[in-house]
Amino acid sequence: MYTQPVNGKFGPYGGKYIPETLMQAVEELEVAYEEAKLDPEFQERFDALLSEYVGRETPLYYAENMSRRLGTNVYLKREDLNHTGAHKINNTIGQALLAKRMGKQKIVAETGAGQHGVATATVCALLNLECTIFMGEVDVERQELNVFRMELLGATVIPVKSGSRTLKDAVNEALRYWVKHVDDTHYVMGSVLGPHPFPTMVRDFQSVIGTETRRQILDKTGRLPDAVIACVGGGSNAMGMFYPFLNDEDVALYGVEAAGSGVDTDKHAATLTKGEVGVLHGSLMYVLQDGAGQIQEAHSISAGLDYPGVGPEHSFLKDIERVRYAAVTDEAALEACMSLSRHEGIIPALESSHALAYAETLAATMDEDDLLVICLSGRGDKDVHTIRERVGQK
Amino acid sequence: MSLETAIRNRDGAAFVPYIMAGDGGLDQLIPTIERLEAMGATAIELGIPFSDPVADGPIIEAAGMRALADGVTLSGVLDCLIEGTERFSVPIVLMTYLNPVFRFGIQPFFDRAAACGVSGVIIPDLPFEESLELFAGIERNGVAVVPLVTLTSNKQRIDTILSQAEGFVYAVTLKGTTGKVDAFPDELLAHLRSLTERSPVPVLAGFGVHREDQVRALGEACDGVVVGSFIVEALHAGREQDVADLIAAARRVKA
Numbered sequence: 245m246y247t248q249p250v251n252g253k254f255g256p257y258g259g260k261y262i263p264e265t266l267m268q269a270v271e272e273l274e275v276a277y278e279e280a281k282l283d284p285e286f287q288e289r290f291d292a293l294l295s296e297y298v299g300r301e302t303p304l305y306y307a308e309n310m311s312r313r314l315g316t317n318v319y320l321k322r323e324d325l326n327h328t329g330a331h332k333i334n335n336t337i338g339q340a341l342l343a344k345r346m347g348k349q350k351i352v353a354e355t356g357a358g359q360h361g362v363a364t365a366t367v368c369a370l371l372n373l374e375c376t377i378f379m380g381e382v383d384v385e386r387q388e389l390n391v392f393r394m395e396l397l398g399a400t401v402i403p404v405k406s407g408s409r410t411l412k413d414a415v416n417e418a419l420r421y422w423v424k425h426v427d428d429t430h431y432v433m434g435s436v437l438g439p440h441p442f443p444t445m446v447r448d449f450q451s452v453i454g455t456e457t458r459r460q461i462l463d464k465t466g467r468l469p470d471a472v473i474a475c476v477g478g479g480s481n482a483m484g485m486f487y488p489f490l491n492d493e494d495v496a497l498y499g500v501e502a503a504g505s506g507v508d509t510d511k512h513a514a515t516l517t518k519g520e521v522g523v524l525h526g527s528l529m530y531v532l533q534d535g536a537g538q539i540q541e542a543h544s545i546s547a548g549l550d551y552p553g554v555g556p557e558h559s560f561l562k563d564i565e566r567v568r569y570a571a572v573t574d575e576a577a578l579e580a581c582m583s584l585s586r587h588e589g590i591i592p593a594l595e596s597s598h599a600l601a602y603a604e605t606l607a608a609t610m611d612e613d614d615l616l617v618i619c620l621s622g623r624g625d626k627d628v629h630t631i632r633e634r635v636g637q638k
Numbered sequence: 639m640s641l642e643t644a645i646r647n648r649d650g651a652a653f654v655p656y657i658m659a660g661d662g663g664l665d666q667l668i669p670t671i672e673r674l675e676a677m678g679a680t681a682i683e684l685g686i687p688f689s690d691p692v693a694d695g696p697i698i699e700a701a702g703m704r705a706l707a708d709g710v711t712l713s714g715v716l717d718c719l720i721e722g723t724e725r726f727s728v729p730i731v732l733m734t735y736l737n738p739v740f741r742f743g744i745q746p747f748f749d750r751a752a753a754c755g756v757s758g759v760i761i762p763d764l765p766f767e768e769s770l771e772l773f774a775g776i777e778r779n780g781v782a783v784v785p786l787v788t789l790t791s792n793k794q795r796i797d798t799i800l801s802q803a804e805g806f807v808y809a810v811t812l813k814g815t816t817g818k819v820d821a822f823p824d825e826l827l828a829h830l831r832s833l834t835e836r837s838p839v840p841v842l843a844g845f846g847v848h849r850e851d852q853v854r855a856l857g858e859a860c861d862g863v864v865v866g867s868f869i870v871e872a873l874h875a876g877r878e879q880d881v882a883d884l885i886a887a888a889r890r891v892k893a
Contacts, residue, residue: 261736261763263693265788265813267795406699412690419692424814426790523736523763524690536711537741539689 252440253528255563257556260439262526266419269426274441276346281448286341293337294452297370298327301452304460304617309587314607319469320590320620321457323481330593330622331453331481332363336432338449340367343430350374350429354418356383356411357547358390359622360434365399375399378418380410383547390626408541411551415525435478436555439526443483443556450484457617458488465615471496471606474619475598476569477513477549479558481621486567496568499558500602502544503571513542514571515554516562524552529559545574545630546594548622576601578634581624593622594630641729641757641782641805644681645840645861651853652680652842652862653888655869655881656733658701659684659718660710662874667715668722670873675728677885683760683864684719686712686734693735693762695817697867701874712738712747719754729757731784731805736764744776752779758805760784766799784808787833789823796833806840809833809860811847816866819846822856830859850887857891 252258252274260270280286294300302322311318323331336353343351351373355361361377368375377394381403384391391401407413415437422431433442436450461469472489474482476499489495504512512518519530524539532540532552542552561567572580577594580601585591592600599618610616624631645652655674659667671682687702687710694702712734719730732751739747739761751759759781764772766785773783782805787796790813800807809830811822826843834841843856844864856863865884872880 259768260765261768262765263762263788264765264786265790265810267765268790268792406696407689407703416690416692420695420815423693426813520741523740525692526763531737533737533741535741536713537688537738538706538711539737 249440249444254557254560257528257559258440258443259528260526261523261528262439263423265423266426270439272346276342277441277445280342280345286345290338290341294334298333298337299325301456302326304457304464307588310584313587314603315612316607316610316614316616318603319461319615319617321453321485321617323453323619323621324590324592324596324623328363328366329625330359330363331450331484332360332434333366334452334484335434335446335449335480336360336363336367339430339432339445340371340373343373344371346430348428348430350376350425351432352376352378352418352421352425352429353432353434354378354411354414355434356414356550357626358383358387358394359548359626361394361399361401362390362397364432365394365397368399369397376421377401378404378414378421380404380408380414382409383411383414386547410541412539412541419525435480436483436557437478437525437527437553443527446480447483447487447557450480451487453481453484453619454486454488457485461615461617467615468492468495469615469617470610471498471614472617473498473500473599473602473606475500475549475595475621476516476554476558477502477551477595478553479555481619483555483557485619490566497566498602498606499567499569500598501569501571502546502549502598503573504543504545506573507571511543512571513544513549513551515552516558516569517571519554521559527556529553529556545577545634546598548593548595549598570602572598572601578631580604581631590620591624591628592620593624594627596621639727639729641681641731642839644729645806645842648680648862650889651857651891652840653678653853653885654681654683654731654842654862654864655679655885656683656685656864656866657873658698658705658870659686659715660705660708661701661870663708664710664714664718667718668725671722671726671728673878674881675726677882678889679728679885680862681729681731681757683731683733683866684715686715686732686738688735688738691735693815695815695867697871698816701870712742716750716754719756723755730755731758731760732756733760733762736761744772748776748778748781751781756781758782758784760786760808762786766802786810789813789825789829797836800837803837803839806842806861807833807837808864809841809843811843811845811856814845816845818848818867822846827855827859830856834860850884853884853888854891857888863888
């Protein structure tokens with residue numbers, strides 16, 4: 245049922261909609277990645293760093309209290325326990341190793357809240373790569389501590405003053421920088437976005453999440469889960485989680501987007517729920533746009549979901565109905581975040597809290613013997629400031 | 639007159655000024671085109687504002703944001719052009735990112751553009767492989783799809799692009815975004831001469847151009863220049879004489 249991309253496209257989605265100056269670099273990357281995939285040494289180095297440096301594999305934790313409360317068996321994939329606190333580092337390690345292999349000594353990346361920026365800066369410090377991170381000015385102000393973290397790790401953080409001064413504009417500026425420095429610089433795209441081969445490559449590096457989960461649930465229960473939930477912004481943790489399950493037709497997959505203030509308001513990031521097909525940052529995918537094709541700003545309490553596009557493979561999986569996509573409001577995510585903190589002793593990232601919130605809805609349709617896996621993509625330490633502000637407002 | 643013919647028939651080096659549609663108000667669009675034609679512009683590159691212009695530098699991005707704030711859309715610009723077609727004869731080439739065209743609909747776009755007298759279109763985020771796929775089965779009604787060639791395009795790519803080029807070839811002068819630069823890469827002039835020799839259609843150099851000596855050097859190495867940021871900035875600041883002077887300089891270049 246499921247196929248690899250053909251000519252860089254998942255159905256109609258994906259492709260390489262980029263300036264001509266970048267075509268050579270993107271094609272070189274495609275070749276280099278295909279070679280690296282087949283090189284056992286590259287894979288060994290990647291696996292070794294995931295194991296020794298990141299701390300994989302991460303547990304698939306049976307959340308007893310949540311299971312009791314929801315009346316079904318809930319397992320949390322603990323990506324929050326990775327080094328730097330989220331799944332992002334799985335991808336940055338893969339791409340940084342690839343950059344080295346291609347002889348590129350410089351890295352550029354974009355970041356929204358700063359998680360991908362920190363994960364990139366971390367790997368650049370480890371592998372001695374020069375690191376430049378673009379971050380919207382608004383996000384720089386909101387996430388001061390993450391800016392300092394990146395600087396502490398040796399990266400140069402450049403505030404982006406154009407457009408809405410958030411993640412989308414940081415990607416624009418990182419792409420412009422890449423056009424100027426394409427000879428010696430690799431662009432570490434942070435999600436399953438951008439021109440081919442980024443969506444496929446990032447998915448592959450992240451698919452360690454789903455591969456481990458599949459093995460772990462079989463070990464623990466002797467069968468596959470009935471449902472798997474992951475949050476979707478650009479969609480990298482979800483793609484990494486879903487990919488190894490795509491051919492398991494009895495496993496229902498749910499992607500949860502950010503509904504912000506509500507999908508019927510103009511303040512949300514529910515791209516698959518409310519967006520229309522368009523082209524942004526190199527890829528054909530669902531995007532939030534107006535009738536004239538101008539990209540609109542996304543809104544979510546969670547900076548990591550605050551992006552007006554969504555990966556081309558998700559766009560395809562929505563159309564073929566292999567994955568069902570839903571949206572959860574800021575309010576519901578916040579409640580789920582506080583609930584897991586209180587009842588399970590785990591403070592989840594606000595991104596992951598969207599998946600947790602949807603579990604409450606989904607569990608109502610499940611039996612007590614069913615197995616529900618939730619991807620806990622990151623820890624919530626970075627969000628405590630936001631949470632305190634929002635809770636204080638009540 | 640076709641775009642290619644207009645460029646072939648020019649005096650001196652071809653000069654294509656870029657303007658941002660709706661910067662300063664859409665009511666100024668036709669009068670601005672008329673004045674640029676009177677100054678001797680070979681063709682006009684008409685930019686459609688886009689929220690995320692990744693191929694552009696700060697000057698053109700800012701102009702686009704001003705136009706967007708004014709509510710300018712691709713459809714509005716085309717409506718404006720159709721009302722003004724009798725007032726000028728200089729060829730119009732639209733420069734638009736793909737998404738506004740995609741949203742408009744590919745076939746409706748070519749139908750409407752042709753009806754509005756548009757001669758060509760430049761889509762900076764649509765490399766030729768994707769354009770082959772996207773435009774398969776589309777009736778383009780004589781609207782030329784102008785390809786970009788850059789310093790990073792390898793020889794084989796360039797040959798393929800040249801073999802299918804229409805209107806003219808847009809030779810990007812630098813690795814970077816639009817703007818104003820003081821020095822071009824060393825290999826540029828040789829690159830332009832080689833392109834001009836091999837290309838079946840005229841070759842125009844663009845990105846970074848803002849001085850007379852640059853217009854002269856590039857205009858001698860290929861068929862002419864496209865000038866964007868300098869024009870956008872000068873028109874925004876009301877310095878039309880600077881524009882006229884640069885166009886006049888192009889006309890003095892010996893072919």
